[in-house]
Amino acid sequence: MTALAAELTPRAQQRLRYRRRFTRRPTAVIGLAGVAFFVLVAILGPLISPADPNATNYDTIFVSPFSAGHLLGTDDLGRDVLSRLIVGTRASMEAGVLATLIAALVGVFLGLLSGYYRGRLDTVMMRATDVVLSFPFAILAVGLASILGPSLSNAILALAISLVPTFIRITRAEVLGLREQEYVQAALVSGAPARVIMFGHILRNCLTPLVVQVSVAIPGSIIGAATLSFLGLGEQPPTASWGTMLSESQNYLSQAAWFAVFPGLAIALATLSFTMLGDGLRDVLDPRGDR
Amino acid sequence: MTSPPVLEVRGLKKHFPVPRSRGGGTVHAVDGVDVTIRAGEVLGLVGESGSGKSTVGKCVVRLLEPTGGTIALHGRDISHLSQRELRPMRRQVHMVFQDPYSSLDPRQSIGDIVAEPLRMHGGLGSRELGKKVESLLDKVGLATGMRYRYPHELSGGQRQRVGLARSLSLDPSLLIADEPVSALDVSVQASVLNLLMDLQEDLGFSCLFIAHDLATVELVCNRVAVLYLGRIVEEGTREEIFTSPKHPYTQSLLSAIAVPDPPLQRRRERIILTGDIPSPIDPPSGCTFHTRCPVADLPRCADEVPILRPIEASARQVSCHLVGADGTAPDAAKAAARI
Structure with a gap:
């Protein structure tokens, strides 16, 4: 191994070290595989679904799972559950990832400013986050839906708004601690402008808790999006999504329990994959975790 | 006068x-x-x-x-x-700090740390920058290969030498x-x-x-x-x-x-x-x-x-x-x- 490593440039060695650190953790690899699977399904969606997810057939209502032609059975309108699950993946992934990314971008930026400059800006920002945090997110979503109309993009917006304060808080708390570090002072003495100090030094060093927060927020907002669809505030029927499927299934729990089990299982697996990946990333991103 | x-x-x-x-x-x-x-x-x-x-x-x-x-x-x-x-x-003016553990950014390589003042005051291409960093490391008695290392891999004395190299990089x-x-x-x-x-x-x-x-x-x-x-x-x-x-x-x-x-x-x-x-x-x-x-x-x-x-x-x-x-x-x- 040493002979091989000696031939590589140091940068490549560093990359190799990252990869080895990642692959040595089974949970991280499983998580990555799971996330990759769901992302792939979300992208390919309609191409790989065995049947038309919206084709109704009143002759085949509530076909039980594992029967020919309908691997996961059919629903109350005779639609193929597997096809609806596959097509619905996109809505769930979109909601989870987009809402979290929007919230993270906005929240981290505001948190950096708030923690770095402190003063009046910080006070205003903290009170604003208090206000948003004091709203239960479902109420926020209902309110937003009643103003803008129910749709997936409005559900994502509501999710993002409800997630922003947490990102602001976490970033700010990290920044407050990091800005007193001597390496930040050293950067200042070196003539680094505030922009470089904030994004080049402070942000890089608070990445770990932020990655963790993202990995918590994505599954959270997948569930959140499902909740909103369940309540009829997200994706509108007949479009398939995991949340609407759950919502439709609740009337038939005694006749067709699998109808509720499969979308629930999909939500659980997607959530678990993201959480495991986040755990693994946290370990890899910390350069001190090499020993 | x-x-x-x-x-x-x-x-x-x-x-x-x-x-x-x-x-x-x-x-x-x-x-x-x-x-x-x-x-x-x-x-x-x-x-x-x-x-x-x-x-x-x-x-x-x-x-x-x-x-x-x-x-x-x-x-x-x-x-x-x-x-x-x-x-x-x-x-x-530059400064050497007391604590060699908190004065180096743990996420930056030694080379980037030493080069920071040079980058902030501009005027050097990446090749010249690399050369300058190596000569600075050499001046403070560190191997030039150290530029790819990270602070946690170094001892306290080595870290303080890095701090010294950084502080002297702009003469x-x-x-x-x-x-x-x-x-x-x-x-x-x-x-x-x-x-x-x-x-x-x-x-x-x-x-x-x-x-x-x-x-x-x-x-x-x-x-x-x-x-x-x-x-x-x-x-x-x-x-x-x-x-x-x-x-x-x-x-x-x-x-x-x-x-x-x-x-x-x-x-x-x-x-x-x-x-x-x-x-x-x-x-x-x-x-x-x-x-x-x-x-x-x-x-x-x-x-x-x-x-x-x-x-x-x-x-x-x-x-x-x-x-x-x-x-x-x-x-x-x-x-x-x-x-």
Whole structure:
């Protein structure tokens, strides 16, 4: 191994070290595989679904799972559950990832400013986050839906708004601690402008808790999006999504329990994959975790 | 008319407000300090913890804005410039920090750390930058391959060498060394100090060397200023301070240095000061040292504030009522022995 490593440039060695650190953790690899699977399904969606997810057939209502032609059975309108699950993946992934990314971008930026400059800006920002945090997110979503109309993009917006304060808080708390570090002072003495100090030094060093927060927020907002669809505030029927499927299934729990089990299982697996990946990333991103 | 000194600090004051929830008041961390450093000079600033040494250093590099007084760098007053206005001046001064563990960004490679001042002041392509970084690492006695390493892979001494390389990357005319070796093992201290002295000789920068360890100051500095509760109590050349200290506080500090000769060490008169350094929130009246001074002449020392004045018609200055203009000084050791 040493002979091989000696031939590589140091940068490549560093990359190799990252990869080895990642692959040595089974949970991280499983998580990555799971996330990759769901992302792939979300992208390919309609191409790989065995049947038309919206084709109704009143002759085949509530076909039980594992029967020919309908691997996961059919629903109350005779639609193929597997096809609806596959097509619905996109809505769930979109909601989870987009809402979290929007919230993270906005929240981290505001948190950096708030923690770095402190003063009046910080006070205003903290009170604003208090206000948003004091709203239960479902109420926020209902309110937003009643103003803008129910749709997936409005559900994502509501999710993002409800997630922003947490990102602001976490970033700010990290920044407050990091800005007193001597390496930040050293950067200042070196003539680094505030922009470089904030994004080049402070942000890089608070990445770990932020990655963790993202990995918590994505599954959270997948569930959140499902909740909103369940309540009829997200994706509108007949479009398939995991949340609407759950919502439709609740009337038939005694006749067709699998109808509720499969979308629930999909939500659980997607959530678990993201959480495991986040755990693994946290370990890899910390350069001190090499020993 | 000679060129202005590299650093000229006049009447520097730095006060910190204490929040009302913690009793209110003001911490007089630095309370009227004058320091002049000429080209190529190494000035040692010594004092106990809490005497304000580091605060002086941080004001000079303007990590802190002074409450009063002026700081002139090559004759230009920088005491109240904004961070943006300061940026061009930052070529002239850099700093070596006390803690080699927190002064290097754990996410940056050694090469990036050393190159940061160069990048901030621009003008170098990536190839030249790499060359410069390697020559800097070489100068501080590190292998050039170190540039791809990360701080956590290095020892304390190596990290401090990296800090030194970073601080010298722009060829500053003034280096602030804030207790650069006090966090290191004694064996490593010597090698880092030797490196610092060699570099100073080669590059000729001036240096404000902040320390509480008198032995290192005696090794490194040409001149020494002794700080007590935010004020300079005595200043002179290394020889003057170490062979004939005048101020009772300086005398007691020097008596605390161990002599590498056990029988002699046992026979020496030691001046042991009682109590801690008084609170800078409410400093003692008159001479701030009178509460711990073995030779204090009460009530005069408690009432009159002594001023820093030259003695023996030299550049030497002392702030003590009991020191005569001709250099006659009280002997704190004898007074302490009598008690």
